[in-house]
Amino acid sequence: MDYTIIQKYLQGKASNEEKEQLFNWLDESTSNKDEYIEIKKIWALTSREENVEGKTWSDIEPSELKPAKTKTLQHWLARAAVFLLLISCGAIGGRIISKIVETPVYSQMYSVISPAGQMTNIELPDGTLVMLNSGTKIQYSGDFTDGNRQVYLEGEAFFDVQKDVEHPFIVKSELLGVKVYGTSFNIQAYPEDRAFTATLIEGSIGILNTSGEEVTKLVPGEKAYFEESETNIDIRKVDTAMYTSWKEGLVTFRNERLEDIAKQIERWYNVEIVIQKEGLGDERYFGTILKNKPIDQILEVLKLTTSLEYEIVPRANEPSLIYWK
Structure with a gap:
């Protein structure tokens, strides 16, 4: 990992490409996340506005940031502790040190687009398999692996969801949403159609309104259809192959x-x-x-x-x- 990118990100100077590179590195392993947290602690403890004696984050060379070098990490944590001691003794009058709270680093949204005339297969971080039909876009946040299993869909997609009782899988669209209980289903929600269709193949799904409230449930073989101009959701038994054969x-x-x-x-x-x-x-x-x-x-x-x-x-x-x- 290029630690200059971490430095630029914490200073708010990283480009979108550098942010994406950082988030991808964080997603690779838990140790990478732990490493980032330690580096962020150094930054939080040593950053400052006033020009006081001691080394600040902007003075630290990227080569000195690598936590893989344990002595270097301990050295800068020690420097940070001394810096805090100086502050508490009045080196900076009236300055209050707030409690350090780790804030989420996964603010970025990831998007996958299946262009017109193509179909796209993807595997989400939790193992859920999704096939996107032509002209479809799916989005999910960077904290997906932390249990926030929510995706936003524009278009049509077939989902085979990895079961996780503790973290429900949510599909949102402009008109309605779906709460998944471990299942496979098809959703069609092209914005220009002003309509929403959910067809359940296996398992169980709940249909959500725009407020996130579950208004009804489907059993296998049922289709829910809703038009923006209507007030009711039409639910009926169907031949599910008609709504999933596009995959073939x-x-x-x-x-x-x-x-x-x-x-x-x-x-x-x-x-x-x-x-x-x-x-x-x-x-x-x-x-x-x-x-x-x-x-x-x-x-x-x-x-x-x-x-x-x-x-x-x-x-x-x-x-x-x-x-x-």
């Missing part, structure tokens, strides 16, 4: 509007669809689509049972434009 590259539509299907195709293929024909968006489609097929093959499948016609217009440095007419 298959998507099954059951009498869905072409306008809603267009939104999903835009995410899968990173394209922009413009529906020109009046009434086309309200037409319904019933069938299964293979996501790994080229976009033109997908559109040909939709043409079989709808009045859809299309034109693909490639654009440089922008998503291709597709007119539905």
Whole structure:
């Protein structure tokens, strides 16, 4: 570890890249966290505003910070103790030393984004496995490993949560949240859809309102659906494969509007669809689509049972434009 980065972080001068490097190092082991705490104690004990005799944090060379060198660490702790003694004897009149309280160092949020047209698999620090669908973002805080198992989701993801009775797993979105009791489930919560869907495969989950209160629970095979314009959560039994088959590259539509299907195709293929024909968006489609097929093959499948016609217009440095007419 470059101890200059620790010095800059404690002085509030570290860049975002240096902060991320520090947080990653802290996450590697408990000994790294303990080492950081000892260094922070030195900094807290020796930092000062007045120009008094003795060495302050800004005077310490980074090479002198490494706690691996036990003699060096003991030396600076001793210097810090002497410094405190001078203060208590009145070397700095009227100065009060507050009790040192270790504050959390994990203020940074980590983000993983699955771009349009891609799917992304991640493993969270607690061992929870998450698959992100196209155009999805997930965030979690740096203290996740300390039991704060909360994530924020924008988009669609399948979760296989590592069970931990003492530390519940929470998924938050703009409209609703989920409290997990060790389970696997799928959530769809794209902000632009203004809707939330949770489908439970195994285990048990509670549905949370925006205040964090549990309003209902799901059992395996149930789906909870909520629209921002509605007041009630619709819960019903479903074929869960319909809501998780996207992980295998298959998507099954059951009498869905072409306008809603267009939104999903835009995410899968990173394209922009413009529906020109009046009434086309309200037409319904019933069938299964293979996501790994080229976009033109997908559109040909939709043409079989709808009045859809299309034109693909490639654009440089922008998503291709597709007119539905």
